[in-house]
Amino acid sequence: xxxxxxxxxxxxxxxxxxxxxxxxxxxxxxxxxxxxxxxxxxxxxxxxxxxxxxxxxxxxxxxxxxxxxxxxxxxxxxxxxxxxxxxxxxxxxxxxxxxxxxxxxxxxxxxxxx
Amino acid sequence: xxxxxxxxxxxxxxxxxxxxxxxxxxxxxxxxxxxxxxxxxxxxxxxxxxxxxxxxxxxxxxxxxxxxxxxxxxxxxxxxxxxxxxxxxxxxxxxxxxxxxxxxxxxxxxxxxxxxxx
Numbered sequence: 001x002x003x004x005x006x007x008x009x010x011x012x013x014x015x016x017x018x019x020x021x022x023x024x025x026x027x028x029x030x031x032x033x034x035x036x037x038x039x040x041x042x043x044x045x046x047x048x049x050x051x052x053x054x055x056x057x058x059x060x061x062x063x064x065x066x067x068x069x070x071x072x073x074x075x076x077x078x079x080x081x082x083x084x085x086x087x088x089x090x091x092x093x094x095x096x097x098x099x100x101x102x103x104x105x106x107x108x109x110x111x112x113x114x
Numbered sequence: 115x116x117x118x119x120x121x122x123x124x125x126x127x128x129x130x131x132x133x134x135x136x137x138x139x140x141x142x143x144x145x146x147x148x149x150x151x152x153x154x155x156x157x158x159x160x161x162x163x164x165x166x167x168x169x170x171x172x173x174x175x176x177x178x179x180x181x182x183x184x185x186x187x188x189x190x191x192x193x194x195x196x197x198x199x200x201x202x203x204x205x206x207x208x209x210x211x212x213x214x215x216x217x218x219x220x221x222x223x224x225x226x227x228x229x230x231x232x
Contacts, residue, residue, distance in 0.1 A: 033220075040123070042205055042222035058219065090159065102149075103220060105159040 002026050006091050006106035013081045013113045021076040021109050023091030031094045032074035033058070033103065034066060036087040043090060049074055081113045116141045118208050120223035127196050128231050135191045135226045137206030143167075148182065148189045149207040149220070159205075165189065196230045203227050 007022045023032065030051050035043040035058075045058030049068040063085060065077045074093075078085060088110050092103040117140040127133045139148065150162040163173060165182050173180045177194045193200055206223040 035222075040224055042118075042120075042224045043207075043220070044222070045219055048219065088157070102147075102161070102164055104161075105151075107158050110157075 004091055004093055004104050004106040006089075006109050008109060009107065010110050011112070013078075013111065015082060015113060017081050018077070018079050019081065019111075020078075021089055021091075021111075023074045023076070023093075023106060025072055025074075025091075025093040025104070027093060027104065028071070029093035029095055029104070030071075031103075032068065033092045033094075034064070034074065034076045035090045035092065036060065036085075037090060037108075038087050046076065046089075081111075083113045085111065086113045087111060116143075116146075116208050116221045118206050118221055118223035120204075120206055120226050122226045123224070124227040124229070126229045126231065129198060130195050132192060132194050133196050133228065133230075135193075135204050135206075135228065137189045137191065137223060139187050139189065139206070139208045141187075141208060147209040149205075149209070150180065150189075150191050151205045151207065153203040153205065153225070155202070162191075162204075193228075196228075198230050198232050201228055201230045 004025045033048040034046040037043045044060050046060055046064050047055055047058050047066040049055045052068055052071045055066045067075045088108050090108050091106040094103045119138045146167045148165045152160040152162055163180055170182050179192045181190045203225045205225045207220045209220050
C-alpha cells in the first residue's frame with residue numbers, strides 16, 4: 001500500500017518555466033490537498049479538492065492551478081514559475097468526513113526556482 | 115479566521131530532559147480538531163495525535179503526552195526523557211468543521227524546531 005505518492009521529489013526550474021507536480025493516492029480518498037512549506041511559516045494550503053472534477057482555492061492559490069480529473073490523482077501546475085515559489089510542496093489526502101481532518105501526507109517535493 | 119500559534123521557534127535540550135512544546139489556537143467554531151505532526155530531518159510529516167474539541171482528557175503515549183485545555187485554547191505537547199531521535203520540527207494544526215464548506219482544511223502553526231543534544 002503506497003499511500004500518497006508525489007512526483008517528482010526534487011526539481012529545479014528557471015524563472016518563467018512551467019511544470020506540473022503529480023500527487024497520487026491509492027486509498028480511495030475523496031479529499032486531496034496541496035500545501036507549501038516555507039521556513040518559519042508552517043504549511044499553507046494552496047488548493048484542495050473534494051472529489052473528482054472539483055477544486056477550490058486555499059490560503060495561497062495565486063500562481064498555481066490544479067486539476068482532479070481522476071479520483072486518485074491531484075495535479076498542481078505552475079504556469080510561469082517565480083523565485084517566490086521556491087518551496088517544499090506537500091500533497092495530502094483524507095476521507096470524506098468533514099472536519100475530522102486526518103490527512104495522509106506524501107513525502108514532499110522540493111522545488112527551486114532560479 | 116482560525117489561527118495556530120507556536121511561540122517557541124526553537125528549543126534545545128540535553129538528552130533525558132523533559133520538554134514541552136506550546137500550541138495556542140484561535141477558532142470561533144465549537145467543533146474542531148487539533149493535531150500534532152512531527153517532521154524529522156528526512157522531511158516527511160508524521161502524524162502524532164488528533165484530538166476533538168469535545169474531549170479534554172489528557173493523553174499519554176509512551177514518552178509523549180498532550181494537555182488540551184479548552185479554557186486557554188491550548189494544546190501542549192510534552193516529551194518526557196527526550197532522546198536524540200526526537201530532534202525534529204513539530205507542528206500543531208487545527209481543522210474546523212466549517213458549515214457550508216467542504217474539505218478538512220488544516221491550519222498549521224509555524225512549527226517548533228526541537229534539538230536534543232546527547
